[in-house]
Amino acid sequence: MVFSSNIFLFVFLPVTLLFYFNPFTKKCKDGGRTFKNIVLLIASLVFYGWGEPRFVFIMMASIVLNYLIGRGLGKYEAKSIRRWLLAALLVLNIGLLFVFKYLGFVAGIFGGAISIALPLGISFYTFQILSYGLDVYFNKDKVQKNILLLGLYISMFPQLVAGPIVRYGDVSEELLNRKETSADITYGVRRFVYGLGKKVLLANFLAIIADYAFLSPGTNSVMTSWLGTICYTLQIYFDFSGYSDMAIGLGRIFGFHFPENFDYPYVSLSFTEYWRRWHMTLGSWMRDYLFYPLQKSEGFVHLGGWARGILGKKKGKYVPAILSLLVLWLAMGFWHGANWNFVLWGLLFFVLMSFESLSGMGKKALRTTGEKGFQAKKIAYHIYVVFFLLIAYVLFRADSLPLAFRYIGNMFGGTTNSFVDQDFWKYLKNIRFLLPAAILLCTPFARWISGKIKKPLVRDIGRGVAILAIFVLSVLSIVTEFYNPFIYFNF
Amino acid sequence: MMEEKIYETLNEIFRDVFDDDEIVVDAKTNSDTIEDWDSLEHINLVVAIEKAFGLKFSMDEVTGMKDVGEMVEIIKARGTKLED
Structure with missing residues (x-):
């Protein structure tokens, strides 16, 4: 169900x-x-x-x-x-x-x-x-x-x-x-409706374009390819975080406090940060039950000693850590599915995370996140994250590895396909309101707005109206039997 | 064992693991105050402490330690091979 x-x-x-x-x-x-x-x-x-x-x-x-x-x-x-x-x-x-x-x-x-x-x-x-x-x-x-x-x-x-x-x-x-308190029930209902709206009003519509672009990637123009992976990247966030919102909300109605699972992952300035914000319960599970125990196992401690002897103290200590990281990312890949796409997806993150750790870039970016104000390097870091995310999601979404490579080839004009075609303009027109809204809602924008409203009464009324509107629109969309898949059910 | 001595030993370990002679740890030192202390370095640190004090942390303690103060509590409770 x-x-x-x-x-x-x-x-x-x-x-x-x-x-x-x-x-x-x-x-x-x-x-x-x-x-x-x-x-x-x-x-x-x-x-x-x-x-x-x-x-x-x-x-x-x-x-x-x-x-x-x-x-x-x-x-x-x-x-x-x-x-x-x-x-x-x-x-x-x-x-x-x-x-x-x-x-x-x-x-x-x-x-x-x-x-x-x-x-x-x-x-x-x-x-x-x-x-x-x-x-x-x-x-x-x-x-x-x-x-x-x-x-x-x-x-x-x-x-x-x-x-x-x-x-x-x-x-x-x-x-x-x-205790099932009325405050928790109110919060739970609100959280559930937000999640429902994310899923039904955003993810499902973005899915149409993503599905089209990934259906037969061979014929996509360059621009359609980019639009497709952008739509998929947004779709999976609203789909999955929407599901988590609904789960956390329902849990709260019955008096349970489940852990948070998403914290605006797409605003991250590094993948070190991203993996603290995306599917947080899986990341911390892998860290506590696989990554740490593996590194602490006798074999890995011995390996560390041996590597220090050969490579010197500074470099040697990274050998068991990086090897554990490789195991972690292979496990992350396989957890998502028995498929070479997911293996490669995991390896991509292994490379990115190793690079960020060894170069110190991950820490620099984390520090930048904490700094206030507009900075050019924030934009540079963010472009880096978004770029590799879009690539990673092609690997994640494509039906097979050859199709994923073909798709990525199209994105960079590596095939004879045209730069832009009719389909692109048609789809772009269809989501000219949805796309900016979706991008805005990936950021803490809504939270910022509600924080700006100082009067509790005004805020409550605003929230009430928003929830009612989201619920009615979602139900209308469901009743008309609109396309409605859940991506994470497959894992 | 005296708390002072534990802190002294921890200080040496931290300086050694994070390769920074300016580190001074206190009860509140945590992974936010020491920049290099991340999930990649955490186990290096834990293993170095285990070696120095001749004890083994449980997996629960490894993942649960929030700051140096908690570390010291565990070490104190365990008793160690270091001389008073």
């Missing part, structure tokens, strides 16, 4: 809210907490099973098995047993991901052909489960003894299929002790 659908907005969500906030729960001994949690769990399973009922059982099996491993980690203190349980945890979860996501790809490399459908959101919920198991292993979090609560954490429908990647520690307290 998608958030921006009739069935979700007008059937699923109202029914869930009706059960969840029914007045009879006040009579329960625990204030209805158990009842509410069960409502949320059942709703989540229905939500997940709506499109593809079979896959609910895979998720449930994953929850049960991870629950048992967690209980084992809670019970045994002997290091040897814990290590076996850790191995079981990794084999189970990475194995599950491997079978559904990568088996076909690997078979393809060896000339075989296996086709397995990808369960919705498996990359997201597997990472959530892993964070739980690893935190229990590292004694960061207590074992969850109630399987229903662990199941609720994993399957909670607001964040189940496309993040934010909520860590167990983020919500472990709130599973049993949370």
Whole structure:
């Protein structure tokens, strides 16, 4: 089920809210907490099973098995047993991901052909489960003894299929002790509607042009190619951050505080900064559960000592760090999909991030971000970021690597295609209002405007009108069954 | 072990890892106040501290340490091989 659908907005969500906030729960001994949690769990399973009922059982099996491993980690203190349980945890979860996501790809490399459908959101919920198991292993979090609560954490429908990647520690307290306050509900509704608008009113329209440009890149003119990747870059931001807004908003309505996932990534002046602002929960997950543990592993510490001996202290210390960075970016690429495009996409960021670290440029740019006022170097840094982002998104979006190269070739006039054609003018005319609005809304412009309004009453009325307008327009757009895909459902 | 001594040792480590003899660490020193302290250098720093004090940080501590003050608390709580 998608958030921006009739069935979700007008059937699923109202029914869930009706059960969840029914007045009879006040009579329960625990204030209805158990009842509410069960409502949320059942709703989540229905939500997940709506499109593809079979896959609910895979998720449930994953929850049960991870629950048992967690209980084992809670019970045994002997290091040897814990290590076996850790191995079981990794084999189970990475194995599950491997079978559904990568088996076909690997078979393809060896000339075989296996086709397995990808369960919705498996990359997201597997990472959530892993964070739980690893935190229990590292004694960061207590074992969850109630399987229903662990199941609720994993399957909670607001964040189940496309993040934010909520860590167990983020919500472990709130599973049993949370308050649904009217302030949180108001905020949640507002956040949900903003997200809905980003998705339905911006991303979906930008998608038309992006899809056209990437459909048969062979015939694109130079200008159409640029317009296409610009539209896709904007589309994926509004699509994905809109989804996160909706997830965070829905979570808030039910009393949960999910971590933020986006912080205006496209205003970044370096990729060091960009990856602190884009899909933040994935970046910090990779850092804490892959990048740091890998560098700190015995093998990598030894490697560091050895490299220092050969290259000298200054250069040597970067060897394990850069090698870990390579592993990190390959993992980032593969996480997005079993496809050479994503591998190359990851390698591009590996090169950019290594360059920024080793040259010190990343730090210089970060310092510049903090400085006030207009500066020429800010523009230079920003052009650098936007340029490579547009290239990276071609790799990300194109259907295959040859098509991606062909597309990039077109962008730089490397093919015999014309510089500009009829299609370009037609599409540019179609989005002459949408494009500037979309670019403006990638920046903290709206936040700045609402900060300028000093009178709370005026601000509240303004917000109310804006939310109502966004909601009505979004619903109209959905009801007329406008094109409505969610990009991150595929990961 | 005395806190002073821990800070003294940490100071040496920080100067060595970040290659800057002007660093003076206190409880509030964090990755914002030391420019070179980023995710690429973090583990180098952690491993150097582990070596000097003869202890191992848990993964939780590695990712959770927000400033030098927290580091010192962990080191104090752990007891170390450094002589008083």
